[in-house]
């Protein structure tokens with residue numbers, strides 16, 4: 001596979017795409033705490049066997065809270081900006097459903113750059129269940145999509161997924177330590193070829209390949 005695309009050293013500035021940008025240090029610690037607590041709340045709701053009066057009280061409290069938080073909402077598409085260790089700037093979608101720091105539905109997947117791509121260790125609670133005790137296959141695809149896209153971005157080539165191919169090799173367990181890895185394997189013109197896998201105890205449970213098509217900033 002040929003590698004003839006020229007990686008750019010900096011990620012494109014989302015402002016050039018008309019997107020609002022929030023600096024990481026502008027994100028209140030109280031929001032991060034709220035996100036973590038609501039993440040746990042979703043799992044609690046999914047599995048609770050509390051009695052009906054407790055359920056009714058919880059339902060009213062959550063409804064009231066939703067109305068209070070909805071008074072002031074961020075624009076869809078807001079991007080989080082943070083400094084990178086190498087002096088560059090990193091961007092990610094604030095509410096990304098897999099890794100967004102303000103999204104309680106997110107895993108959250110915190111991908112670290114490695115020598116050849118990206119990597120993360122994470123655990124999925126019962127919220128992500130498909131078959132009994134196992135992670136939903138659609139979420140496995142979403143996790144791989146995110147890691148594959150991030151590997152491309154980490155190599156300076158931000159793109160959209162044009163094609164994603166997933167093989168489910170072994171069941172992926174809930175509530176157990178998982179590892180995800182991804183890397184760029186080649187690039188030609190705007191196409192970036194990426195591959196990655198999810199492992200449990202060192203054994204591959206799912207692997208994916210994708211073609212990301214690099215974004216071109218409007219001129």
Ligand SMILES: CCCCCCCC/C=C\CCCCCCCC(=O)SCCNC(=O)CCNC(=O)[C@H](O)C(C)(C)COP(=O)(O)OP(=O)(O)OC[C@H]1O[C@@H](n2cnc3c(N)ncnc32)[C@H](O)[C@@H]1OP(=O)(O)O
Nearest residue numbers: 012014017091092145146149150153160161162163189213
């Ligand atoms: C915005 C600001 C950014 C700021 C910085 C951000 C930092 C972010 C940080 C971290 C990264 C995050 C990571 C995200 C991870 C999650 C990713 C997703 O979930 S993406 C959502 C799902 N994907 C879509 O919604 C795409 C929908 N499809 C499209 O929009 C178009 O089809 C698109 C862009 C993929 C291509 O359209 P065309 O018109 O631009 O380009 P054409 O000319 O058609 O294709 C270019 C090349 O790609 C090939 N191609 C296109 N589609 C293909 C396909 N399905 N299979 C194989 N090849 C394909 C073509 O054959 C062509 O190749 P040839 O250069 O001629 O060899």
